Every structure is written in structure tokens, then in C-alpha cells.
Amino acid sequence: MKPFTFKIGGEAGFGITSAGLTFSKIVSRSGYHAFDYMEYPSIVRGGHNVMQTTIADRRVATPFTTTDFLVALNQETMDRHAQELGKGSILLYDKDENISLKAVSKECRTVGIPLTTIAREAGGNIVMRNTVALAATLNLLGGELSVLKKIISEEFKKKPEILKKNLTVANAGFRHAAVYFKAYQQSVLGKRQATQQKIVVNGNEAIALGAVAAGMQFAAIYPMTPTSNILHVLAKLQEQFGFIYKQPEDEISAINMAIGASFTGARSMTATAGGGFCLMTEGFGLAGMTETPVVIVVGQRGGPATGLPTWTEQGDIQFVLHAHQSEFPRLVLAPGDVEEVFHQTMLAFNLAEKYQTPVVVLVDKHLCESHESVSPFDYRAYRVNRGKVITKKLKKYEHYALSKDGISPRAFAGSGTYVVANSDEHTTAGYSNEEAEVRREQMQKRMQKLSTCAKEDMPKPKVYGPERADVSIVSWGSNKGAILEAMKNFPNVNFLHLTWMNPFPVAFVASFLKKAKTLLNIEGNFSGQVGALITEKTGFKIEHNFLKYDGRPFFPEEIAAEIKKLL
Amino acid sequence: MNMHDYLTPNVCTWCPGCGNFGIWTAFKKAAEKEGWNNTNTVLTAGIGCHGHLVNFVKITSFEGLHGRPIPVASGVKLANNRLNVFAFTGDGDALAEGGNHFIHAARRNQDITVVIHDNAIYALTTGQTSPRSPRGYISKSTPGGNIEEPIHPLRLALAAGATFLARVYSGDIERLAEILIAANNHHGLSVVQILQPCVTFNYMYSHIFYQENIYEVGPSYDPTDKTAAFAKTMEWGIKKIPVGILYQVNEPTYEEQIPQIKKHALVHGGTKKRDITKILKMYV
Structure with a gap:
């Protein structure tokens, strides 16, 4: 099949993103590949939200510029997206809204359904018109209503009243399309025998799940689009998995807390966007200088300054490569899809600890917030590697001892061994020192880590x-x-x-x-x-x-x- | 460990007569008495003359960046809440560069001891006005006199929710050692403002100035009375600088409200690969 694009648009605050994600799950559970893409403004209510899902019978991890099936819940959706509708496409719009069809191509078939009335008559409210629209869409695309009903049942398991209403509303929407628009039915979502149940995740979720799987113990994250969702997932899972998520007062604190926890022996991370990373740059170099492992997720969005908070960009790569004064070894990974995100996040924790230096996982809004249906992540081959960790209590220990590979033995604060970490240039023991010879040795030792890493860990592109x-x-x-x-x-x-x-x-x-x-x-x-x-x-x-x-x-x-x- | 065991091979670099010597000595005394060592104690420090302390005390330490010893200490404490954690900081460090961390540390009530070496001047950068310098103070950065109001860290911390506030003069080593112990034993965040004369750059707040103008709040003072504590933190002037424990109440610490670290410290749980199969099913 040719990739098929479904799109739903409406006013912000009316559940567009959740309807879009539900649709992606329907696609995945019907045995097709799903990839979605969301556009929304940086406001909570009143702006224009749109979510689109690519449906295919093979892996297609991208949105397209054309739309095959558009659900318009308001006029603005029409104004912005009607021109994307080509020959054979379908426009489903809410007949209860005063929506003009002037801009719609003659080759597009229009399906006007009184979504709001149907939702209200079935006992629901205006937000439930999304459910009516999804059910009607499912009917027109030859899908099975039971897939949607199962998702609704899972979502509202604990709210039987809302569940009941949503199911009634779904039935009504599906029936309405079947009765009035039978001629428009096409076979896009006919249930396929899928070989394996897929998960539908976005980059943020893949990062959070990768961190949990990799044994992350401490995360300090200040909210910022497009990576806030990482902290939402982590905050919820912390008790169950025994790690700590801490919301700090700012990004400066976030990275310093992660460094403090790491110094004490916890696998630590933080996450932010380019703007938050600006505040983290001093801590970034601190981790490099004190040789403290930390994983930093940076989600790029349009900049500079506040820029385009909810839109994508790849403008921070040179910034990440050069942030902070002077030089220190930083490892920078840039995954390209949710699977790479998951595995590179896991790898980042091993690399940070092995090399005792900061590792950046550089992503962007498009990767962070787009869902894709993929096989459940398989990380059986992963082994936690904490590097040269010393567990015995040592009488004599040097945190910055010289070595060929640039990596010194690592003892944890509070373990009984005397450890000194120092942001000043320092001796092998960690004491402040400004002698030329000491400086040369320590600089060479730190920078050596990059060559060691290139040799021992960097795969071929x-x-x-x-x-x-x-x-x-x-x-x-x-x-x-x-x-x-x-x-x-x-x-x-x-x-x-x-x-x-x-x-x-x-x-x-x-x-x-x-x-x-x-x-x-x-x-x-x-x-x-x-x-x-x-x-x-x-x-x-x-x-x-x-x-x-x-x-x-x-x-x-x-x-x-x-x-x-x-x- | 006895007091000599806390010495490092480093030569002390503070100016002769510096108030930091008193803090150094009092800390070692307290450490010896309380048995603070590398199995149970971690120090963090910022940048400024105070930060050199970590080069002279043989206890595991992290000398971080200017203004940031508190968040590093927060991370240490969350990772291992069984440790005594001290955050050494200065007045510029805690109140200018790190002001935001100071406020939030106060409301967070982690079981950390924040020690402010308050010399009311930027000394390491050779003498500029600090957030503690009084109005009219003449320095390299304010040749016409300081036109800003100084910050009172204890008043600020009290307003932000701190549960232990003490003030002490660095020359009173016995009292300082006692206060450091009391602060460390306090259940929650403690702030110790140490009046520490900078003999090189601060011409106003000298040893003699403090010796003549401080007074102990005394046994009749009730440190659990928040309104009285506010009144005490409002006092500052000739013969009117109260010292001692100005405020102490018991509130739940941040750490004891985290169920994950009830049974054991976070780092004692081990770093293990985790099975997320069940969580992945929720994303189907």
C-alpha cells in the first residue's frame, strides 16, 4: 500500500493530541505501521493543534505534506490544511461548527457529521466529539470498532461513568458513518495479521524507558519543551523502580545535583532543551573537569532565546560540541529514531561511567514528540558497565591518577575512601595546583579519553x-x-x-x-x-x-x- | 581520627589573621569530637576564599563552581542520605551567584548543613562589594559607596522556610564548634552564618568590630518562636548583633518523605539493569 496520511485538527485544549495518539494506537493494533507528528503552539488553550499519522504496511517513519483523510473540528483546520487534500481524499468535518468548504478541492469527498450533536445525544460532552470522529473514521477506513473500544476501555478503566459514555459515543459515530457514508468506505485499516504486538512510543518515552532499563538512579530535570515528557514518565515510575526524580529550581541546579549524586555513586542524568542547556554549560564543563559521569539529554527546538518553543530544529549541534570555556572530553550522540534513542540512551550511561565524563544525547522536538510503532525494545544484550569502580576501602587513592587510556580508578564519596573532586586544575590527588607540568599531564589525561572512546566504543556509521x-x-x-x-x-x-x-x-x-x-x-x-x-x-x-x-x-x-x- | 589526621599535605593560603582559620580549627575540633570521617561525611564548597577549606581538611570533598555548592550537596544527600553533608559557601557564593539555590534549599529542608563564611566582601577577587556589604561601603566596585541594601541571609532563609538558623563569630572557636555540631545534628536544613573578618579587604567588619558588637541570645530566648526569630534577624548594628541559635524547629526532612530511600540509601540499592517488560506493555 501507498503510505496513507490521517490528520486531525482543532482548537488547543480539546484533546487533539490524545485523539491523535489514540489513532496511532488503532493503526498499530490493526497491524499497520504508525508514525505520528504533532504541531501545536506554545499555549495551553485557544491555539491550533494538529496531529497526523502515517499509516503503512511497512516501516515509514516520517510525516508527508499531503493528507488523505482530514478531520476538521474547526474552521482554522480548514484554512490551514484544506489545500493538502488531493484526489480521492476525504474530509470529515463537524457539521455543527460553521465550517466553510470553499477551499476544498472538488476531487476531495466531504463527509459532514454533526459530531457535537452525536456526542451530546449519546450523553457525552464536546470533548467526546473526538471519539465520534475517530469511530466514524474507523468505519470509513474499513477498520474494526472493537480496536477503538478496547483502547477506550483501557484508558478509562478507573472511571466507569466516562467509559460508558465514550463507548456509547463511539458506537453512535461508527453507526452514523456506516448509515450515511457507506459509499465512501475504503479499505485502509482492514485488520492485518501482525507478527508481533508493537509499542507506540515517542523519543521522550524511549529516553525515559532507556534510562530506567539502564539502571539510572538519579534524575534532576527542570521542565522545558520538548523534553518535559521525560520527567513525566520518570516521576511516575520512580517508586516502583527505586530511583529518584528530583525537580530542581533551575537547570543550573539540575546538572549540579546530578553531578553531586554521581560523585556519591548514583547513575545520574538530566534533560533539557537548548535554552536550558545554556544554563547547564558551566555544569557541563564542571562534570568534565571533575571527571564526574553524567548523561545530559538535550532536545533541540527553534531558537535562539525563547525562539519557537514547540517546533523542531537542529541548530544546537555546534553549541553542544563547543559549550563551556576551554576544552574537556565530551561525548555527543545523536540518535535518529525511537529505537536508536532507546539504545543510545542506555549506551550513554555506560559511556559516562566508563569515561567519567559528560555524555550528551542530542535529540530534537520532532524525535522527542513523534510516536512510532516499533517492536518492544530488545535490550537483552545490554550489560551495565560502571568502568573502573573501586568498591574496596583504600588507604591511598588518587581520583585523578594518570593512566594510558586517560581513565582513573573511581571511588565513591562516602565509601570510606578519601576522594577529592576539584573544579580547579588539580594534582592526581585532587588538590588545587597551577604548575605547568601538572596542567599538561591532567589536560592530556582528560583529552585522551576521546581517543580511547573512538577506538574502543565508537561504531562505524x-x-x-x-x-x-x-x-x-x-x-x-x-x-x-x-x-x-x-x-x-x-x-x-x-x-x-x-x-x-x-x-x-x-x-x-x-x-x-x-x-x-x-x-x-x-x-x-x-x-x-x-x-x-x-x-x-x-x-x-x-x-x-x-x-x-x-x-x-x-x-x-x-x-x-x-x-x-x-x- | 584526631585533629592532626584531618590535615592534608597542603600549605594554607589564607592571609594571616583571616577569619577562615577559626572556621578551619572549629570544624576540625567538631569533626574529631563527632567522628566525622570518609565513611560518613562529605563536604562541598563553592568558589571564594572559603572554598580553599577543602584543600586543608582530609574529608571527602567536592569543590565545585562559584555559587553551586548547595545543589551539589543536594545531589550527594539524595544519593546517600546516611551521610553528614556540609555545603561550605561564602556570602557572594550563597547570596549573589547562588541566591536561587539558597532560597530553594531553605524551603526544601534537606538534612544538609550550609556554612556561610560571611566576610561581607569579595576577597578572592581583591575586594569588591558583596551582597553583605553595608550601605555606603566603599570598595573597588563602589568607589562612591554602596547604594544597595545588604541581604540578611538568616532572615531570607527564615522567610523561605529554613528550620535551623544560627549565627556565630569565627573567632569564638569553642562556640563555633558547638554550633557546627548542633547544626549537623539538626534534623533538616541548617544555615550557619559565620561572621568572618577579612583582615585584608574589609575595613569595617574587623575582629574587634565583632568582638564588641555581638551578643549571645542567651538561655531565656525561645528559638522555636518564629516571630521572635524574625525580630532577631532584623537586628544588626552597634551592640546589636545577636549570635547563637536563632531558630530551630522540627519539620519532616525532604529525604524522609521519599519512600524509595526508606529502607536503604539510594546508592546502596546498587546499579542494576532493570526489567521494563511490563511497562512496555502499557505502550501497546
């Missing part, structure tokens, strides 16, 4: 598509899904996806660039920051850039158009 190609794409992070989908139309295009930014896979990237005929760099920022990084590391300058900085993710259609230009 992945290349998708044929080995020889007419156009070679270089990109990173959440652009992966859109690029892979665009490539479906071009057998002669390949794609290098970078997930390790520091250390950087220099030799591999250089050899890929050397072999390439025509290169295209794709990034969600104004100046091509990873392109610049590639030039810095390899000397190659990528000639063609497709850059986007309007807060929207990449869509496969626009990437395909860029590829065409180069063929």
Missing part, C-alpha cells in the same frame, strides 16, 4: 542504499525517516546517517565522501552545522546543502525534489 550511487546524502538525527522514505523512489541514491558527533568517525566519513559522485547535506539549521563539522574533521566541503530552519521537520516530498535537482 550506517550507510543506507547501494554502495555506488549517483547522489550521496549526508545527514543526522531525526531526518533519517524522511530521507529513507524519499530514497524509495531513487535506487541510485545512498545515505550516510551520523549518530556519533564526538568522537567523530573521521576515517569512515572521509572515505565515504571520497567515493561519492554528488553529495547532498541535509540539516535542520541555517548554516549547515554538521556540514561544517565534516569539513573541520575531514577537509571535505559538501557542495549541495538542503537546509531548513522554519520549525518544521523534513518531508520526503521535498527531499525527493532536492534529489531530482542533482540527478
